[in-house]
Amino acid sequence: MSSAVGTEQHPPTEPEKGQQAPEQDRWRAALREILAGSVLTGVLAVLLAILVGSVLIAATDEHVRETAGYIGARPGDFFQATWDAIWGAYTALFRGSVYNTNATSFDQGIRPLTDTAKFAAPLILAGLGVGVGFRAGLFNIGGRGQMLLGGAAAGWVAYQFDLPAVFHLTLALVAAMVAGALWAGLAGLLKARTGAHEVIVTIMLNYVAYYLVFFALSQQSLLQAPDSFNPKSLPAKESAQLPKLLGDQYSLHLGFILALVAVAFAWWLLERSSLGFRIRAVGINPEAARASGINVSRIYVTVMLIAGALVGLAGANQVLGTVTSGVTVDLDAGIGFDAITVALLGRSRPLGILAAGILFGAFKAGGFTMQASQDIPVDIVLVVQSLIVLFLAAPPLVRTIFRLPAKEAK
Known part of the structure; x- marks a missing residue:
């Protein structure tokens, strides 16, 4: 027992x-x-x-x-x-995107990495513009048009005025942001007031922006370079060019720093600000957000303005980044659409977009080396x-x- x-x-x-x-x-x-x-x-x-x-x-x-x-x-x-x-x-x-193992010196070896960062900068900026729209439930595929108008505005200011370097560059960048914001904001306004789908509107605005810039580049009184018959503007004056970060032997310029600042701003906006909370609420469920007192229409317009400003900066990066560059109708170089991929890969998160932009910048930088050394189609x-x-x-x-x-x- x-x-x-x-x-x-x-x-x-x-x-x-x-x-x-x-x-x-x-x-x-x-x-x-x-x-x-x-x-x-x-x-x-x-x-x-x-x-x-x-x-x-x-x-x-x-x-x-x-x-x-x-x-x-x-x-x-x-x-x-x-x-x-x-x-x-x-x-x-x-070798073409990270480190050239065939180089005879460290300075030459890291040049591919600087090229990757240079190519990544506009992809990150435009990707942030698309990603911010995604977080609000908006599909902004008007990156090409916003880059064209942003780059055109920056280019016009860059060769039209004679100002001290800091003020001239700042004015050109602000002009690009305003032009891109207004162009994207038009799509946001139509979405808010009429319910027009932003995909259709931004696609149509891409064509409108293209022909507007083409027309401006055909008129010497607007953007066309004097005594030129080609649709191209004068290059930016030295005071409005994005300065090189590591000297003339590298192509990396201030545009990459601007991209990093934009990433930090987008992260703070979406993750730490009250506006970001409303943006995310609208993106998850606009009807529930409206019922809770959020002005959904205002959010749509605000988000598109911010997105357009970021994409406009990408256009300025293209125009102000090199000594020989000017405004052309192909200044976006497909970045407006590549930005959609960057935003998708980054899951519309600023840090994810940063990583995706660097990855795609590496693809762009290394693709030319693949073609040249291995005879592989780019x-x-x-x-x-x-x-x-x-x-x-x-x-x-x-x-x-x-x-x-x-x-x-x-």
Whole structure:
């Protein structure tokens, strides 16, 4: 009897198991949150695009195709040629975007990294403009038009006035921000007052901006350079140019610092300000935001003004960034649309957009080295960028390929 009682007094260590279970559940929940998170999905989308790009690199390589003709007899030649093509392509991309391992000095070696930062600056600025719109539920794809007008305004101020350097550059940048803000704000105003869809409006405004700038570049009284028959303005005066950060041997200029400042501003705006709280509320559910007293129409206009100002700065970066540059109808260089990819990859978060902009800047800087040293079409880089967009637009596909858990609805 006493032994039975003793047994009852010393049961199995179930409480200890119970104490361990919540700890295990917490770790399991954290792991599931990471695996189902959007950040990991974005990283895997990039890796998947690079893998598919590797297949395309191998398929376009002449030596790979040659060895494929006798793969049955000597398969080792085919696999070696495939490895050489892929390894050579991505090492060339690294040398052209991060560090040139063939350089004879450190100064020459880091030049690719400065080129990456230079290419990243307008992508970050324009990406922030698109990302801020996304956070309010607005799809701003009018980056091209906003860059054109922002760059045109900056270019006109840059060669039209004679001012001290600090004031001249500041005035040119402010003019770009105002022009881009007003152009994007028009789309926001139409959205707020008439319900016109911002996608359609911004697409149409891209064409309007293009032909407005083209007309201005055809008139010497407006933007066209004197005694010129080409649609191009005079380059910016030295007092309005973005100064070089590391000397004349590098192309990196103040535009990258402006991009970093814009990232800090966008982060504070969206994450720490009361306006940012209202922007995020409207983006999540405009009807609920309106019911809680938020003026949704005013938010739409305000967000588009801010977005346009950021994209206008990207246009100014293009015009004021080099000595020989001026206003042209192709000053946006496709950045207005690449910004959509940057914003998507960055999940519309300022720090994510910063990282995505640097990645795409590396693609741009390294793509030329790939083409020059490995004879690989630079379009392969564009294909990789397009694949990133494709996989980002289909998170369930990425999760299925890598067998990741689906994100639980809250």
